[in-house]
Amino acid sequence: MARINKGTFYRHYLDIPDLYMKTMQKALSDPLAEADYLPCLFDDPERFMEEMSKMVMDNLSKVKLLLQNQNRYIPLDPLLDMFRERIYGLGLVDRSEKNDIKLDMVFGSILICVPNYDGCREEVNAVAAAMIRSLFPDGSVKKLTIIAPLPGAKKRSV
Numbered sequence: 001m002a003r004i005n006k007g008t009f010y011r012h013y014l015d016i017p018d019l020y021m022k023t024m025q026k027a028l029s030d031p032l033a034e035a036d037y038l039p040c041l042f043d044d045p046e047r048f049m050e051e052m053s054k055m056v057m058d059n060l061s062k063v064k065l066l067l068q069n070q071n072r073y074i075p076l077d078p079l080l081d082m083f084r085e086r087i088y089g090l091g092l093v094d095r096s097e098k099n100d101i102k103l104d105m106v107f108g109s110i111l112i113c114v115p116n117y118d119g120c121r122e123e124v125n126a127v128a129a130a131m132i133r134s135l136f137p138d139g140s141v142k143k144l145t146i147i148a149p150l151p152g153a154k155k156r157s158v
Contacts, residue, residue, distance in 0.1 A: 024078075032082065035086075037051035038090060039090055039092065041132065042092060045133055046126075049126075049132075053110070053125055056110060057121075084107070092141050093136070102135040105135065109131065
């Protein structure tokens with residue numbers, strides 16, 4: 001067990017939950033920024049869940065014990081904010097309180113269920129994909145339009 005001076009700890013963290021949140025954010029922020037599967041959240045939730053659950057397990061293994069801490073309430077709000085902002089940043093859904101709730105339900109469930117039911121990952125992924133489909137039925141999300149130059153089109157000089 002590492003010995004750390006109390007003053008040093010509190011210079012960097014407010015308390016144990018703050019340490020937990022900063023550790024979780026660090027574990028997820030880079031992989032989330034690199035996640036190329038986020039746009040398929042609505043169109044292919046099965047693929048999204050397969051990739052997302054793998055990312056969660058690969059990157060949370062070092063802090064998995066923190067997720068299972070039964071004696072302390074650890075707020076997930078900063079992590080949910082991070083996920084929500086990434087989805088809104090893709091422009092797939094409009095920013096609204098209703099969509100905040102839906103996205104928090106999806107990502108909160110992922111953060112809790114994926115690590116706790118690792119042996120049942122296929123079932124967790126199937127349930128989460130069904131939840132995504134029911135929360136965001138066809139027509140409630142924007143379709144991404146990729147704008148590419150037409151073949152043979154000349155580049156304009158500015």
